[in-house]
Amino acid sequence: MKVALSLLGFLSCAAAGLWPYPAVYDTSNATIAADRPLIVAMNSYSPLLNGAISRYTDIIAKERFTPPADYKLKAPQTSGELGRLLVEVESDSEDLNMETDESYTLDIPAGGDASLKAKTVYGAMRGLETFSQLLDTLEGKRVIRDTPVHIKDQPVLAHRGISLDTSRNYYPVSLLKHTLDAMSYNKINVLHWHIVDAQSWPVESKTYPELQQNGAYGKDMQYSYSDVRDIISYGQERGIRIIPEFDMPGHMYIVGETFPKIVSCMDKQPNWDKYAAEPPSGQLNIAKTDASDFAIKLINEYTKLFTDEVFHLGGDEVNRNCWEEDPDVKEYLKTHNNATVETLLSDFYTKVHGAVKNQKKIGMSWEETLFHSEYVPPKDTLIQTWIDEQSIPKTVQKGYRSIASPASAYYLDCGHGAWLPNFDGNSWCDPYKTWQHIYKFNPWANVTEAERKLVVGAEVALWSEQSDETSLDNYLWPRSAAMAEIAWSGRTDSKGHVRTPEEVVQRMHDQRFRMVGRGVNAEPLQPLWCARNPGHCLLP
């Protein structure tokens, strides 16, 4: 029988909640013992698959998860015992990109061997995560409830991401890996690495080694080539793509510390607000060929280091005044009759997006490049929207693919107050985005059925003015999980009913406690009493 979603939150005897919820999830009523699940690859010698099996074997060996609502349940009678989980993968390809098939089918009989089938190793990884979530421990006894279980699953959105800013404050490599682990528990498949910004340049450059030498916060706050490769591999082993962002031409103050001649309006004080969204100000000088040459060389270097097909060029919060007051820009405009700041910016974008194209990569940009400049990006450019929720339908109306990151719903740093010491006000994007709010956001609002396929992704974002390694888990979890379910499962169940936070809160508790058990400091949603007493903590 199919479990009605609206009931799941209230049946304290139901199996632990799967998160995100599978596309098809058929269950019955047998409980089987699953003491020592053995996972076996049937037809693949892929190191990626074997690595994933070994990882989940380890997770499962350690995990004893009891859903909070089941804390008083006695060990159940079992009517059978799980045999092995047999994993079959169809394709040998290990390509990981926007087209990668992540579907899987998982069948757990009421006894004997279970089966996990997937087109790719990445689909198998998603199925392994689901399998691990099916195991409950009740009064010390590990079981799978509601068998036979039949799950057929695939994501609604190809790009399900977290954007992390490692420039305002630094995060150690070990913590990025920890985050990749946490992402994999939620089937999130993109780490959008906003690796540099105005404040620091943590990443190694072989073309311009001074950037890191002068721009990293310290020798212990850097990402070497080897670190980056390590993170990319670690991501791939979990089916997670690493998309780097080199934000240009704005947010470039730190480059000017090394190359002052190619950066305009360096750290203007005290009126930085005329030149940048936050201090320190500084943008690549678009009147100078040296500046675009610099940008192209960086692109040529980093499109090789970062192996993903997508390369993010930033393009947000470009400040015209920074250039209008720049003496070199002024001089250039004087001597070039048809040139304006807008044509210069457009020319700059033509060059840098062209450089990305030359490297056979897909460009990604913040929405300003499309909406607030005269430049027309290549049609395959991924447009990441943040300013206005309506930018999503506007993007797809223009025929571009959209990655939804509205500040109003998906900015995880909001609600923490202002961080300028002489301003006792709220965050610019106040209030705090609760998991309920994130869950209720609709990336497809005002998008027609025909344009729907152009909404390809959703990404929550953590800007790090007020966060660093001391607080990362709390900011990301469990809120990113709310986005993850919308992006993987969509907003509706198989009957077209839009799931509400009220209906899913119990599964969300399960996922939160599961993550805590796996070492992720995900914040509690409620008093434990509420997690244990479904339906007793609702607004009347």
Next chain:
Amino acid sequence: MKVALSLLGFLSCAAAGLWPYPAVYDTSNATIAADRPLIVAMNSYSPLLNGAISRYTDIIAKERFTPPADYKLKAPQTSGELGRLLVEVESDSEDLNMETDESYTLDIPAGGDASLKAKTVYGAMRGLETFSQLLDTLEGKRVIRDTPVHIKDQPVLAHRGISLDTSRNYYPVSLLKHTLDAMSYNKINVLHWHIVDAQSWPVESKTYPELQQNGAYGKDMQYSYSDVRDIISYGQERGIRIIPEFDMPGHMYIVGETFPKIVSCMDKQPNWDKYAAEPPSGQLNIAKTDASDFAIKLINEYTKLFTDEVFHLGGDEVNRNCWEEDPDVKEYLKTHNNATVETLLSDFYTKVHGAVKNQKKIGMSWEETLFHSEYVPPKDTLIQTWIDEQSIPKTVQKGYRSIASPASAYYLDCGHGAWLPNFDGNSWCDPYKTWQHIYKFNPWANVTEAERKLVVGAEVALWSEQSDETSLDNYLWPRSAAMAEIAWSGRTDSKGHVRTPEEVVQRMHDQRFRMVGRGVNAEPLQPLWCARNPGHCLLP
């Protein structure tokens, strides 16, 4: 010379910031080496003093603190070398209460032995913390700058506290101890332990063992007698008083799980909001002698376990409707002509406050007991205000002593959004209370000079609906430090100038990074770039 406070934030060559700022802090311009400071007790065999010396010897041995603004400074020339720190304590008394003298005098000459003198061991502990903060490490070399240093220091408020709710969610004993350590780094001297509430009863009772057996979240989520004594000792070793709160007659649902006959309006659903501020509803039945007898027995037990002179009886958010609809209360009122819910409540307070008095303790109450009931508390009752900032002047006008905990400034849980899954709104006390906001709050506003001495304390509060051990440090730190400076140092410098967040942000960064170095996950205030570039991240 006296360092002008307003300059401190901008002199990157100044010594590391002391937090909280001392009452008198005279400095000069000699830098001395302080590689292996030796701390020696001159005239005391107090285990408390020896323990504190050993603790700070250990902290100092491990700590290599470089103020963020000094990250590029070279190792300085030194003109002398620190000898020993000689600690003298005047009194043998180890009493720790509201009257305890925490003053100290610290003299660091430009070479040779330094001196720390205090009336009590607790004053010596405060001075040891200050001493530890004077040590800077520049390019690997440990120094004390600006010597000779003369510090004469004492707190403005006797009661400087953090209130922590361990009922909505549980915090392990080890984390409470960690918090006591963090408090000692900020000269915070009261842990107001809101130990029980409606959701759980973690603390052992010998009178009613069932309370903990049925009411604790689990065997691993309890505080035994031995745990409590351990925490009290750990606090005393750091000069921190542990004031327990047993909140009554409201917030008592969990008691009704064991003793349903003495609790009214147990877990009313779904309209719990008619009976309580949050689910689950439940108040001691004030019409029943069994209920007040129960309360008195608890008080008799816990006033012995908790050794502090102050005992908090709660008294917040009492809901009249809970009783007006209670059949036993109705019956009582029918048969007792002059009785009303108000007289019953007043009688209840008379009994429980009387019980506290019988145990020779000072009662403490939330402001509703004084302002929203007919009861007149004993004149020595400490009134903790939270509803309205104006409750502070109102309290002292009535001749009571005030502990300031306004939700509008001091509630650390605010700004995290609603926690009822079907309500996508803000916290009731939105927005988030930033450190700037906390720092700017004036506990003495509208209090006359004559009444000023009745403002005896300030307490930030963390209510734990949305926090537990995964997030405690982030919620508490560094924001509690902002309160700590106001409570210890007052709002003004020696010239009467009100310190602003802008002026103190650099010292606040120092304290935050110092705490991180000591293992406290205090959140960053700003990008590290801002901490390193004083004055560059201000609102124009």
